[in-house]
Amino acid sequence: MEKRSPIFDEVSKRTSPFIKRKVALSFAISERILDILEYRGISQADLARMMGKSESEISKWMSGVHNFTSETIAKIEVALDENILMMAQGYRHKPASVRK
Template sequence: MKNPRRHIKSRFLNENIDLEEYKEQLRSIRLAIAIRNVLDLRNISVAEFAAIMGKDRSTINKWLSGTYCFSLSTLYEITEGLGIL
């Protein structure tokens, strides 16, 4: 019987992680790309987005790095700030 918690080599962290952690990384990257795409489509800079969100640029850069693990409340804040919801 195969081990259900397969471990794989993460391209992003260069270490062994289990499959669920890898999927979580991919979700974070996809969310970061989606946020960046909305900013680009609306011609909003990182500095402008930080001002809209009431956050430091460093926080926004973490969000856009693809390594930030978004909470549901953070995602809701972002959608409100971008006028998506």
């Protein structure tokens, strides 16, 4: 097991739960998109062409720190004909904590 840097630990302590969650969600979204691309044999360059975007913009999105808007996610979903975010619709349950 690798030993973490004390600097990393200090920065992590000072990072708010909101920022940690925001970053985790951004990474999850970009990972989902990358999984779809890989499964379908579509490159980031192909996605850029499909969406009328530059390859560099798609690359930035896939870095894991892009702040995806619902509009951008919807456009990607339409371009790929795939769901990026999968949410229970019409399902009611006891709210669960997002903190881990």
